[in-house]
Amino acid sequence: MTTEVIAPPRTKSQVLRSFDVADFPALNGLEEEWRFTPLKRLRDLVTATTLTGAAPSVEYADLPAGVTVSTADDVEPVLTPFDRVSALAYGSAAGVTVIEVAAEAVPAEAAVIRLVGKGGDAAAARTVVKVGNFAKATVVLHQTGSVTLADNIEVVLGDSAQLTFVTLAEWDRDAVQAQHVKIRVGKDARIQHVQVTLGGDLVRQFTSVEYTGRGGDAELFGLYFAAAGQHHEHRQLVDHSVPDCRSYVGYRGALQGASAHTVWVGDVVIRAAATGTDTYEINRNLVLTDGARADSVPNLEIETGEVAGAGHASATGRFDDEQLFYLMARGIPEGEARKLVVRGFFAELINKIPVEELRERLGDAIEARLVEAGS
Helix, strand or coil, X not given: CCCECCCCCCCCCCCCECCCHHHCCCCCCCCHHHCCCCHHHHCHHHHCCCCCCCCCEEECCCCCCCEEEEEECCCCCCCCCCCHHHHHHHHHCCCEEEEEECCCCCCCCCEEEEEEEECCCCEEEEEEEEECCCCEEEEEEEEEEEXXXXXXXXXXXXXXXXXXXXXXXXXXXXXXXXXXEEEEECCXXXXXXXXXXXXXXXXXXXXXXXXXXXXXXEEEEEEEEECCCCEEEEEEEEEECCCCCEEEEEEEEEECCCCCEEEEEEEEEECCCCCCCEEEEEXXXXXXXXXCEEEEEEEEEECCCCCXXXXXXXXXXXXXXXXXXXXXXXCCCHHHHHHHHHHHXXXXXXXXXXXXXXXXXXXXXXXXXXXXXXX
């Protein structure tokens, strides 16, 4: 692969891009893109030039008609890495898991694929999701087990395709993951990505979006709950370079326990050619206990005044004692009242997941964490 350098970089979308990890300087934590990340906790993902561990196994039961899962030695890349760890993942991945939805297919049920980590040495993985023209589907990637993992997920939507894509990071408590999700949206195509992060010691997920035709629509939703000592970091780069496209980013997080840390950085770029863009991003954080920290940084880069709408917002606050008092005054015990308030905070995002079993599991997992905090 060749190296592409756009110089001088004027925006965050114009930086070094390369498939070769050697083209990226060693990380030192002073870089703007890495200043929130505790690099020592990324283990070998910071220093290695290749990863030799076993990638998570790919498991699934009955797939709905129109959806296939296969393995390939290589697939034409959608993502050109623009950070060192993503390049490391690309160069070290032994193969590619390909999830494909046939053109015009409308599966009646969601395709649920589990990625199961088995521990061991640091590993790399690459997954490609292809959705054909005029298809409409739901795909769930459920990530469990123990890993030290650098992985890339590349999603391609054909013209007029519709995809609900759920990525659930429910790793074991010792897991470390640095992930890049790249989404390419075709003409009049629509994606709804729901990113859920509950497990792991350190999970860093970067999602980038590009459009290839007018009428593209991307909605990025995120739900995360960091307990004591956990670091959950979510970054987005939505690159509007095509006219008349839309994006919406809405992430919500809760934190409890000493040294729980969450980071959300949302970047939206509207290039000069992207007239008629409609975009909005918002992040909300609920701090449940002392000792937790939430960093939230929304950014907009706008190169044209001819937009339909562009805005951002961020809010971080403590548990609402007035809501708690209101519920308790009506005879609801304090523990149950806390569950109701936190469930209500996350309800809108949980309801975006079109798989009832997953919705129930997430609700139960959130409640279990609240019980642990109160015990």
